Amino acid sequence: MDFDKYFVKSELIPAVIQEKSTGEVLMLAYMNKESMQKTIETGYTWFWSRSRQELWNKGATSGHFQKVVDIFADCDDDTLLITVEQTGAACHTGSHSCFFKKLK
Numbered sequence: 001m002d003f004d005k006y007f008v009k010s011e012l013i014p015a016v017i018q019e020k021s022t023g024e025v026l027m028l029a030y031m032n033k034e035s036m037q038k039t040i041e042t043g044y045t046w047f048w049s050r051s052r053q054e055l056w057n058k059g060a061t062s063g064h065f066q067k068v069v070d071i072f073a074d075c076d077d078d079t080l081l082i083t084v085e086q087t088g089a090a091c092h093t094g095s096h097s098c099f100f101k102k103l104k
Contacts, residue, residue, distance in 0.1 A: 001040065003033045005077050012048055013080055017090065020069045020083040026090035027098040029058075031080065043068050045082065064088030 006013050012030040019026055029047040031039070035055050038046040045058040045066040059065030066084040073080055091098040 003036055006036065006073065006080075007033055009078050012050070013078060015045075015047070015080040015082050017045065017066060018081060018083050019086050019090075021085070024097055025099055026066075026084070026086060026096070036080075039068060039082070040071070045084065058090075059087065062088065062092075064090065066090070 012032055013036070015029050015031050017026045017029065018024065029045075030050060031046070032048040032055075035046040035048050038055070038057075042057075045068060047056055047058065048054075049056050065087045066082075067087070069083040069085060071080060071082050086096070089096050091100070
């Protein structure tokens with residue numbers, strides 16, 4: 001697979017993570033070429049941590065893994081939508097989804 005077309009605008013691509021069974025958006029994270037390749041190869045999500053400047057496998061420390069079901073690119077090839085089977089909480093706070101703070 002040619003990963004280069006997804007990284008024309010930036011070295012990182014946003015990845016929206018959605019639970020396959022419910023359609024709920026769980027989180028937003030970023031991928032570089034290596035994490036995108038590892039995600040496809042392993043079938044579990046890998047991301048690039050902008051704060052730690054390192055690869056991380058979602059669930060490696062918490063046990064809350066994300067098994068990849070589908071990966072879609074948007075029409076401009078600059079954002080990914082990844083549907084997953086979520087084990088446990090997706091958010092580091094312990095919430096199932098990172099999107100639990102209602103503003104309106």
